[in-house]
Amino acid sequence: MVNAVSCMLGKKVTGPLPLRDEELERIGREIRREINARFGRSLAIRELDAGSDNAAEIEINNLNNAYYDVERFGISFVASPRHADVLLVTGAITCNMAIAAQKTYDAMPSPKFVVAVGDDACDGGIYKGTYAVLGGADAIFPVDLKIPGNPPAPIQILTGLLALMRSAGKRT
Amino acid sequence: MTGKDTGAAATAAQEIFGSGLSGRLAYGSSRECILDVNAEELDRAVPGLAARNFVLSALFATPAYGGEGYVLRYVFSHAGSILVLSRALSGKQAKSIATIFPSATWPERECRDMYGIEFEGAFDTRRLVLHETCPAGFYPLEKSFKNAPVATKKTVPPAEEYPFRTVSGDGVYQVPVGPVHAGIIEPGHFRFSVIGETVFNLEIRLFYTHRGIEKLAEGKDPAACVRVAEAVSGDESAANATGFCMAIERLSGITVPDRAWHIRTVLCESERICSHLGDLSGMLTDVAFALGASHFAVLREEFFREQEKLSGSRFLRGMILPGGISRDIPVETLARYREFLARFAKEFRAGLAIVLSTPSVIDRFTQTGIIRKPLLGPLNITGPVARASGSGRDVRVDSPYGMYDRFIPVPHPLNDGDVLARFTVKAAEVLDSLSLIEKVIAGMPEGPVISADGVGDGAALALVEGPRGENLCWVEIREGRVFRYKVRTASYCNWLAIEHAAPGNIIADFPVINKSLNLSYAGTDL
Numbered sequence: 001m002v003n004a005v006s007c008m009l010g011k012k013v014t015g016p017l018p019l020r021d022e023e024l025e026r027i028g029r030e031i032r033r034e035i036n037a038r039f040g041r042s043l044a045i046r047e048l049d050a051g052s053d054n055a056a057e058i059e060i061n062n063l064n065n066a067y068y069d070v071e072r073f074g075i076s077f078v079a080s081p082r083h084a085d086v087l088l089v090t091g092a093i094t095c096n097m098a099i100a101a102q103k104t105y106d107a108m109p110s111p112k113f114v115v116a117v118g119d120d121a122c123d124g125g126i127y128k129g130t131y132a133v134l135g136g137a138d139a140i141f142p143v144d145l146k147i148p149g150n151p152p153a154p155i156q157i158l159t160g161l162l163a164l165m166r167s168a169g170k171r172t
Numbered sequence: 173m174t175g176k177d178t179g180a181a182a183t184a185a186q187e188i189f190g191s192g193l194s195g196r197l198a199y200g201s202s203r204e205c206i207l208d209v210n211a212e213e214l215d216r217a218v219p220g221l222a223a224r225n226f227v228l229s230a231l232f233a234t235p236a237y238g239g240e241g242y243v244l245r246y247v248f249s250h251a252g253s254i255l256v257l258s259r260a261l262s263g264k265q266a267k268s269i270a271t272i273f274p275s276a277t278w279p280e281r282e283c284r285d286m287y288g289i290e291f292e293g294a295f296d297t298r299r300l301v302l303h304e305t306c307p308a309g310f311y312p313l314e315k316s317f318k319n320a321p322v323a324t325k326k327t328v329p330p331a332e333e334y335p336f337r338t339v340s341g342d343g344v345y346q347v348p349v350g351p352v353h354a355g356i357i358e359p360g361h362f363r364f365s366v367i368g369e370t371v372f373n374l375e376i377r378l379f380y381t382h383r384g385i386e387k388l389a390e391g392k393d394p395a396a397c398v399r400v401a402e403a404v405s406g407d408e409s410a411a412n413a414t415g416f417c418m419a420i421e422r423l424s425g426i427t428v429p430d431r432a433w434h435i436r437t438v439l440c441e442s443e444r445i446c447s448h449l450g451d452l453s454g455m456l457t458d459v460a461f462a463l464g465a466s467h468f469a470v471l472r473e474e475f476f477r478e479q480e481k482l483s484g485s486r487f488l489r490g491m492i493l494p495g496g497i498s499r500d501i502p503v504e505t506l507a508r509y510r511e512f513l514a515r516f517a518k519e520f521r522a523g524l525a526i527v528l529s530t531p532s533v534i535d536r537f538t539q540t541g542i543i544r545k546p547l548l549g550p551l552n553i554t555g556p557v558a559r560a561s562g563s564g565r566d567v568r569v570d571s572p573y574g575m576y577d578r579f580i581p582v583p584h585p586l587n588d589g590d591v592l593a594r595f596t597v598k599a600a601e602v603l604d605s606l607s608l609i610e611k612v613i614a615g616m617p618e619g620p621v622i623s624a625d626g627v628g629d630g631a632a633l634a635l636v637e638g639p640r641g642e643n644l645c646w647v648e649i650r651e652g653r654v655f656r657y658k659v660r661t662a663s664y665c666n667w668l669a670i671e672h673a674a675p676g677n678i679i680a681d682f683p684v685i686n687k688s689l690n691l692s693y694a695g696t697d698l
Contacts, residue, residue, distance in 0.1 A: 053383075053403045053405060054406065057357060057358060057406075058406060058450070061356050065466070065473050077356060081352075092383065094381055094383055096302075096305070096306065097326070098353045099326075100359065126400065129321065130320070130384050130387065132382055
């Protein structure tokens with residue numbers, strides 16, 4: 001009880017993050033500006049693993065850790081494709097995922113954007129031309145942007161999203 | 173790795189076959205006993221090995237090189253002692269052993285999908301790896317099939333949909349989840365049968381991310397194929413690259429320089445810490461304890477950054493090669509890494525103290541998703557999941573490879589088998605891996621980091637302890653190219669534990685149970 005009270009009344013101590021990445025902050029501010037201007041202040045992303053080796057998922061998840069914390073820039077990852085502006089596709093499209101991937105895309109409201117994350121999503125990568133995959137994300141959807149990498153680091157994904165925002169500005 | 177195993181495997185073979193064994197038992201380069209058996213001998217051996225508490229670690233088929241037909245390889249193990257029974261098939265008929273060794277169920281279905289081998293008496297003959305859109309009569313691993321796109325069906329009529337086991341009764345309803353889940357995670361389908369809020373039955377369906385890894389490896393130059401091994405499962409890149417390279421080194425008789433093995437050990441233990449940090453953070457996310465989750469996520473990000481400094485890749489890719497490693501790590505980089513580890517240890521312990529003194533977390537973790545010890549052997553469950561349910565199995569201790577005979581991990585087994593036990597075991601393993609890395613760096617010799625010896629032809633088995641448990645790989649090189657690469661990750665076996673851990677819990681606890689097992693979809697689906 002005493003502990004709880006002292007927690008409430010006591011001085012709050014927070015420390016600065018040991019790494020403040022100015023490059024990240026700059027990209028973040030620009031993304032924020034673009035999202036404010038074109039997406040009504042929030043960009044909703046639905047992630048879709050269409051046959052990834054899970055490394056790209058880990059990096060996309062990392063965008064939410066305290067170092068990047070991309071929600072402060074107006075980016076949120078949503079559970080339903082019906083809430084999404086952007087489909088972030090990882091992995092080559094496997095034959096086993098093709099139907100589910102198509103349903104996910106179809107469930108998104110227009111206008112919608114597709115971003116391929118990682119070499120395999122960009123063009124099939126090491127799986128190109130094999131029996132188990134249809135190819136990169138563009139084998140089944142129109143793709144607006146490709147972010148190569150094995151996997152791309154969080155900052156590269158964010159830079160890619162900024163490029164998408166800018167090209168979306170030209171499209172609309 | 174030479175010398176004859178006089179352990180449980182040789183004794184069991186001797187007892188089962190008696191005088192019929194005379195001179196037939198061979199020894200592989202991983203000290204495993206190898207015995208070629210016919211159908212009748214296999215029938216005799218299987219119950220005999222079950223009675224002696226052997227587990228079926230893997231079962232896979234390989235095409236007979238330079239001949240017709242296939243060889244089925246049954247890898248049995250007991251306390252680190254391994255017996256491989258090879259059964260040559262002239263046709264495509266074999267006998268199921270799944271009623272005696274349940275861990276044969278998936279491998280038998282897999283052999284059927286990939287080669288068309290039928291297992292007489294199998295109780296589950298549904299497709300496993302290839303889903304409904306895949307044409308009938310297509311067997312991707314047959315050597316006559318040259319890897320190329322196949323015509324798949326665009327839609328699946330309801331009559332051809334995958335038949336899940338049906339559970340019926342008063343008030344039982346189905347909750348289908350996936351393959352596309354609500355978070356940023358890999359795809360898979362969970363079919364819950366629920367009464368009220370309580371899970372009554374769970375059936376999983378995977379292989380949505382089947383990328384044809386094993387076929388992709390075939391015909392590749394061994395060094396170029398490491399890239400494929402690293403793609404088995406992103407967060408186990410170093411473990412799978414190590415297993416693949418170890419098999420090649422063993423079949424070729426290559427001795428890896430000491431410094432290279434030291435560095436590999438640093439990489440693999442670093443990868444284990446990174447993986448466990450993700451699990452600890454994820455478990456806390458799933459019980460809505462954001463403070464702890466954020467703490468471990470921050471530490472994990474720092475680990476990824478350190479891994480990039482060590483290897484040039486946040487996922488430690490491109491470092492491990494057959495014969496050693498691709499480039500040395502400078503002394504000053506290793507020194508800075510050690511300084512980071514010291515800082516990390518302090519922060520990690522601080523985070524752990526916060527979590528373990530938070531009653532709401534302990535309450536959610538305790539008695540949730542229990543995996544009982546008698547399940548471990550029949551399903552071949554390994555890794556931290558097994559060690560939280562009373563198992564002592566750890567490849568690094570049972571069959572030491574690389575540096576692990578000099579730098580010995582200290583197991584921290586617990587018996588409760590619930591989410592709390594898995595959390596605690598993983599936290600203890602983070603600290604243990606830290607101390608291993610410290611010792612390995614401190615004892616690191618100077619010298620070359622790659623052997624000049626070339627890769628030869630042959631086949632070998634290799635077992636490594638990945639972050640999730642025992643990863644087994646079998647590599648066959650013919651004419652200097654990969655002829656067969658079989659990898660069986662810990663996840664492939666551990667996945668079935670979830671069907672036993674979930675029932676009796678409420679659906680709302682499923683995410684934390686799932687996260688506490690941290691199973692790789694990619695590493696299972698291949």
